[in-house]
Amino acid sequence: MxxxxxxxxxxxxxxxxxxxGLNLQFGLTGLINFGHVGFFCVGAYTSAILSTNGVPVAWSLLAAALVGMLAAWPLGVISIRLREDYFAIASLGFSEIVRxxxxxxxxxxxxxxxxxxxPRIFSGVTGQSQAIAMLAIVTVFCVLAILAMRRIVRSPFGRMIEAIRDNEEAVKSLGKDPAGFKMQVLLLGSMLAGLSGALYAHYIGYISPDQFIPFITFQIWMAIIMGGVGRISGTVAGVIILMVFLEGSRFLRDIAPFIPEVAMASIRLGAIGLALMLFTIYRPQGLMGDYTKR
Amino acid sequence: MNLTRRQTLASLAALAGSGLMPSLTFAQDAGTFRIGALNPITGAGGPYGTGMQKMIAAAAEVVNAAGGAAGRMFEVFAEDTQTQPQAAVLAAKKLIEVNKVQAVLGTWSSGVSLAVLPLASEANIPLFHCSGAPALSVAPANEKKLGYRFQATNDRFGRAFAEIATKEGFKRPATMAFNNASGIGNTEGFEKAWKAKGGEIVASVVYEPAQPSYRAELQKILDAKPDVIVMGSYIADTTIILREWYQTGEENTFIMPAWAGNPELVKALGPDVVEGIISVDSISNEGSPAFAAFDAAYQSAVGHPGLTNVYAAMTWDMVTVLALAMEAAGPGADMAAINAKIREVANPDGKQVSSFAEGKEALKSGPINYEGASSVLDFDEFGDVTPDFAASFIRSGEIKREYVVTL
Known part of the structure; x- marks a missing residue:
């Protein structure tokens, strides 16, 4: 267990x-990124290629975050000024190109x-202690990322990107350049995705292109929508809800043995879909959403 | 309905809790042997996964009806890999850690098997899989030799294609491959073996899955005027390619794996289009008693002929081989002892048996050699099978085996 x-x-x-990363882009800035998995893929491949060629894992993780960020640059240059739904299509296309x-x-x-x-992140240890070490590393990165997000939300930069989300025209009229801020947000979010991809590659130990399908992007979207868009606590809650549904439903069969094994897999997907619909009907702002605004 | 945040949180916590609780009350019953059926129910393997899982359950029932393996009844725990390595890793961890299964059977795509094999090895339990990637044979993936491959490697399929092309006297082969490890493995295996025989490939193309038309790729191949096109393909894309090929009126023929050149293909296109196609399969021992038993079980569980799902025949054999190895190792044997017996009960120089009950009886008087439903099942030092291959020709809508190729 x-x-x-x-x-x-x-x-x-x-x-x-x-x-x-996606919450920073969509929740705070209003950037609809349907290609998040592309940067995840770039990060995973960067770290995998470097570390299988003898680069120490610490450096390959750093490189993955940097390359993930740099990969967002051309996408940003070309398409950051597109209206939000057009950017969504461009980014979706980008992630397919990466794949x-x-x-x-x-x-x-x-x-x-x-x-x-x-290679695993701590090649010296095996079994349970290997997994615990991996968990520790992932937790450290998550805590650092959450602290950085809180810092961003409270900074002038954070207020600016929220202003861009709420009314881009008003921001322009103040003489600010929304595109520049959006670009920074895109780069930051992609850096997190790159790092996440590297951790994934070192944890699973095997990567192939068919693991980086747009479905991953939409799972992340489900998480932030259920948790509450624009809230860091909502992001955390959303990921937990997603995992409870994905993994918790495995145990449904142990409680309800009358469901055949084969039907279970479909029921699991159905349950997630139902939850997503119920959330949009009854809790449109998500579990932790901001109910002070309408 | 107006839920407060607090109510929602409470009910979600309750949901999570109720999900986890029963698992804590599991008791280990010494009389049963738990096997994990880890199959691709959803995702790319979806067309096969359901049948594979049902056949694990059906074969386990057969073993239990015969009194169990070394007196232990099989209990099956089923999970879905979603044909995704990351989902498969979590599913495998759940099977191993929570359900305490002692063998994991039936992973499909190579990506999934490569991700699951290290977990099974770490827990010192065997993984029986149907994946083609060569990396699964050797260290680091198969360092503990607990991985057994019930499917011929893609490379072996390619070699069989080359043997058949030689025998049929083809001079100008071209290749078309579906862009994944299995498709490319088939055609690369062919190209390697063909060039080793001194032949040349006139054209080759790798195509992307799920296209509405393959005309551009096909034209590139046909421009080189091949006399045969060797396919590393699946049924859906093959159907489209053959339809478009027939419209061009070219005279060449095709060599393709049996998971593409099967009765469904004939049904979809009609006998004229598929006339003369050579369909290559590892010998599924049709006509053998093991295959007949599998076919009957598959018909009653899924409602289709057993021939339509080669992987389900493999999972049927997985359960039977495992049960026979346990029987040979004797009551109370640990996994290491059972693992040591797997080759012994499946490889030659024993009495040929084709079901668990028969093998159980024969084990009392000496060594056995299980001849499976999916192939004759002889494992080499890497845990790979080298089945014989059959070349079947489609003539007037009937798929008929004409000869056997031994590598």
Whole structure:
């Protein structure tokens, strides 16, 4: 049981880093990013390629965050000024391009065969202590990211991006440049996604392009919508809710043995869909949403 | 309905709690042996996963009806990999840690098996899988030799294609591969073996999945005037490619794996289009008693012929091989002892058996050799099977096996 709970906690932490980045972009700035998984993919491949070629894991993690951030630069330059829904399409396209590059550039990414044998973060320890060490690292990154987010929300920068979200025209009329701020937000969020991807690669130990499908992006979207958009506590709650649904439903069969094994998988997806609908009907601002504003 | 934040939080906490509680009350029953059925119910493996899982349950019932393996009844815990490594890792951890399964059976795609095998090895339990990637044979993935592959590697399929192309006297082969590890593994295995025989490939193309048309890719291949096109493909894309190929009026033929060239393909396209196609399969031992038993179970559980799901035949064999190895190791044997017996009960030089009950009886008087429903199941030192391959030709809408290729 312990190892299973630790595994859930590690995956939740990896999702939380992704969700924090997306919350910064969508929740605080209003940037609709449907291509979050692209930066996750870039980070995972960067760290996997470097570390399988002998670069120490600490450096490859750093490189993954940086490359994840840099990968957002061209997307931002081309499309940050697009109206929000157009940016959503451009970013979705971007993440598919990243996946196709990973599929096709076999010399770099080993193509569809994927990269196997990615070193663990603490290669010295094994078994349970390995998992606990991994959990510790993920937790440290999550705590740091949450502290950084709180800092951002309370800073002048945070007020500015919220203003951009609420009324971009008004911000322009004050002589500010929304595009510049949006770009910074895009880069920061992508950096978190890159780091998250690297942790994922080192935890799972094997990556291939078909792991980086848009479905991951939308799982993160589900988490922040259920938790409460624009709230850090909402992001944390949302990721927890998502994992409870994804993993908790595994145990449903143990309580309700009359459901056949094969139907269970479909019921799980159905339950998540139902929850998402109920949230949009009864709690449109999410669990931790901001109910002071309308 | 107006929920407060507090109420919502409380009910979610209750939901989470109720989900986790029963797992704490599990008791370990010495009389049962828990197996984990970890199959691709949703995702890319969806068309096969349901049948695979049902066959694990059905084969376990057969073993239990015969009195259990070494006196222990099988209890099956089922999970969905979603054909995603990350979901599979969590599912495997749940099976191993919470349900305390002692063997994990039936992972499908290579990505999933590569992610799950280290977990199973860490827990010292075997993983029986149906994945093609060569990396699964060797260290680091298979360092403890607990991984067993019930599917021929993609490379072996490719070699079989080359043998058949030689035998049929083709001179100008071209290849088309679905862009994933399995599709490319097939055609690369073919290209390697073909070039080793001194042949040349006139054209090759790798195509992206889920396209409405493959005309551009097909044209590139046909421009090189091949006499045969070797496919590393699946049924959905093959159907589209063949329809478009037929419209061009070209005369070449095709060699393809049996999961593409199957009765469903004939049904979808009609006998004229598929005339003369060579469909290659690892020998599923149709006609063998093991296959007949599997086919009957598959018909009654899923309602389709057993031939439509080669992977379900593999999961059927997984349970049977595991049960026979346990029987051979004797009552109370630990996993290491059972693992040591797996090759012994499946490889040659014993009495040939084709069901658990038969094997159980024969084990009393000497060694056995289980001949499975999916293949003759002889594991090499890496835990891989090298089945014989059958070349079947589609003639007038009927798929008929004409000869056997031994690698």
């Amino acid at each position: 312990d190892a299973y709970l630790i595994a859930i906690a590690i995956v939740s932490g990896i999702y939380l880093l992704l969700a924090l 196709l590059v990973a599929t096709s550039e076999g010399w770099l990414t080993n193509g569809v065969q994927g990269i196997a044998g990615i």
